[in-house]
Amino acid sequence: MSEEKKLEGSDTSRHFLKQWIAEDVAAGKNGGVVVTRFPPEPNGYIHIGHAKAVSIDFGMASEFGGVCHLRMDDTNPAKESDEYAENIQRDIHWLGYDWKDCLYSASEMFEQMYSIAENLIRNGQAYCCNLTQEEWKQYRGVPERPGTPSPSRDTTPERNLDIFHRMKAGEFADGEWCVRAKIDMASPNIHFRDPVIYRIRHVPHYHKGNEWCIYPMYDFAHPIEDALEGVTHSMCTLEFEVHRPLYNWVIDRMDEMGLLREHNGVKIRPQQREFARLNLNYTVMSKRKLLQLVEENRVSGWDDPRMPTVCGLRRRGYTPKSIRDFCERIGVSKYESETDLSLLEYCVRDDLNKTSQRRMVVLDPVKVVIDNWPTGKVIEVEVANNPENPDDGTRKIPFSGEVWIERADFMEVPEKKFFRLAPDREVRLRAAALFTCKSLVKDETGKIIEIHGTYDETADYGNPADGRKIKGTIHWVSVQHAKPIEVRLYDRLFSVPNPLDQGDQDFIQFLNPDSLKVVTGYAEPSILDAAPGERFQFERVGYFCADSEDSKPGAPVFNRTVTLKDSWSKGK
Numbered sequence: 001m002s003e004e005k006k007l008e009g010s011d012t013s014r015h016f017l018k019q020w021i022a023e024d025v026a027a028g029k030n031g032g033v034v035v036t037r038f039p040p041e042p043n044g045y046i047h048i049g050h051a052k053a054v055s056i057d058f059g060m061a062s063e064f065g066g067v068c069h070l071r072m073d074d075t076n077p078a079k080e081s082d083e084y085a086e087n088i089q090r091d092i093h094w095l096g097y098d099w100k101d102c103l104y105s106a107s108e109m110f111e112q113m114y115s116i117a118e119n120l121i122r123n124g125q126a127y128c129c130n131l132t133q134e135e136w137k138q139y140r141g142v143p144e145r146p147g148t149p150s151p152s153r154d155t156t157p158e159r160n161l162d163i164f165h166r167m168k169a170g171e172f173a174d175g176e177w178c179v180r181a182k183i184d185m186a187s188p189n190i191h192f193r194d195p196v197i198y199r200i201r202h203v204p205h206y207h208k209g210n211e212w213c214i215y216p217m218y219d220f221a222h223p224i225e226d227a228l229e230g231v232t233h234s235m236c237t238l239e240f241e242v243h244r245p246l247y248n249w250v251i252d253r254m255d256e257m258g259l260l261r262e263h264n265g266v267k268i269r270p271q272q273r274e275f276a277r278l279n280l281n282y283t284v285m286s287k288r289k290l291l292q293l294v295e296e297n298r299v300s301g302w303d304d305p306r307m308p309t310v311c312g313l314r315r316r317g318y319t320p321k322s323i324r325d326f327c328e329r330i331g332v333s334k335y336e337s338e339t340d341l342s343l344l345e346y347c348v349r350d351d352l353n354k355t356s357q358r359r360m361v362v363l364d365p366v367k368v369v370i371d372n373w374p375t376g377k378v379i380e381v382e383v384a385n386n387p388e389n390p391d392d393g394t395r396k397i398p399f400s401g402e403v404w405i406e407r408a409d410f411m412e413v414p415e416k417k418f419f420r421l422a423p424d425r426e427v428r429l430r431a432a433a434l435f436t437c438k439s440l441v442k443d444e445t446g447k448i449i450e451i452h453g454t455y456d457e458t459a460d461y462g463n464p465a466d467g468r469k470i471k472g473t474i475h476w477v478s479v480q481h482a483k484p485i486e487v488r489l490y491d492r493l494f495s496v497p498n499p500l501d502q503g504d505q506d507f508i509q510f511l512n513p514d515s516l517k518v519v520t521g522y523a524e525p526s527i528l529d530a531a532p533g534e535r536f537q538f539e540r541v542g543y544f545c546a547d548s549e550d551s552k553p554g555a556p557v558f559n560r561t562v563t564l565k566d567s568w569s570k571g572k
């Protein structure tokens, strides 16, 4: 689909996954039921790539009147924790999805997995192997030539069972033995060459403690989890496509063991399909890399507003709707591609433009002094809170003879097409007055510290009496009423589009040194009421969100969500 079509927000109506499920439903497969699952490993926080998977898994279930299970894929005890598991749930709920009472975890199925492995061993379909890692790789060989069978491939089921039981009992060290499925050492698919299904790990599990010292491998555990939960459509990213024959092999064995569930008297046979993962530029999405950024204090935590994590995006000011909209626009395909971060930024701008109230805040101030303004006079001007939404009403802002404006709104020698303030030029101070610059006050370095001039006394709230056209309108904040606020100007985390693709250079080197600038802004008084998490458009500046951690009513701290315009695509 063309980019243009995507930007129109066209429903990606019949992507291949939707078609696949629709055909199954029409054919009455699985008794007509649709059950999907999202299977995060609780070893990190979920990021925008996971949000894509979440939107597909939950989206497909709801489209076909089914349910989507949330399953903690906790088969690798080393890096998992409750902190991660809890935050994953919180983030999925925040995105707007719900698994009802279908929360599962792989570790709750360890017992069944163990007995399935026992069964396979008993049936001569799996065996214990004590090749070292290096030997195992060597024996496995390369796709072009058949591999070499392990010397223990043909040991008897009795002996294998004995070893397996002793593995479980903790008699062996990590890596000393493993269990392998007995499939096909000559298969061109390397994953089919007697893959490892159980390994020894003397590591306590965050839920199961020291109950186990053997853990199932993903390729074995995943189809079992799907089958035991009655999942019908198991969708994952493309790298699992080559694992699909193994997935089906495990499902076939479960079928033989009579372990598949039924719906309306029809057996549920889980099937797997794969889609392209989301790759987003100017960031990294591997959990390992994100963890590294956190551990090395390159960012303030998983929820640092520069992180591509869902909690980081939330703290930055992204809305659930903007993220869902983004996932809809990128669509679903089988081809790897790179998505431009600008599209995500476009989506949040689009949403916030409709929903956020406007405020006047000056981030880089220079003082304007209106010489003919009556001393001490203060007026209140009334402005709409959100021109896109009249229901948001209006508010009053104090205006006086001295106001802050943005330094960038003045040019001593104006460039072509610069229509804002310049010597002897008139601009509208939004909704308040028409001001003409007459003179400048500079400090000893030549820096402008005051812009002096006069206002048009006949113009009412900036509307000229003679109807003349005013080319520039700028925002302002009354000096006497301005509230200083902390503003965190966030920008892209990396300064190159593909930080992981820089030859042998470490991605850390490509962190954007300007990804965070903290400034003091001058804001209109009403800003002090901002609640943590509340979002605003600072007029003509960008979209900002009161920080959920550090902002307090009366002392707000703002994060820049996104600039008002896409400055990156124009070369900044």
Ligand code: ATP
Pocket: 038, 039, 040, 041, 042, 048, 049, 050, 052, 053, 073, 235, 236, 237, 276, 277, 278, 279, 285, 286, 287, 288
């Ligand atoms: P790691 O970074 O350790 O490789 P992971 O990103 O695969 O882990 P999981 O918790 O296993 O993390 O992912 C849960 C689900 O999210 C998986 O089904 C996975 O395919 C999907 N997923 C992960 N990253 C992306 C991505 N960038 N785009 C789309 N889906 C993704």
Ligand code: MG
Pocket: 041
């Ligand atoms: Mg994974």
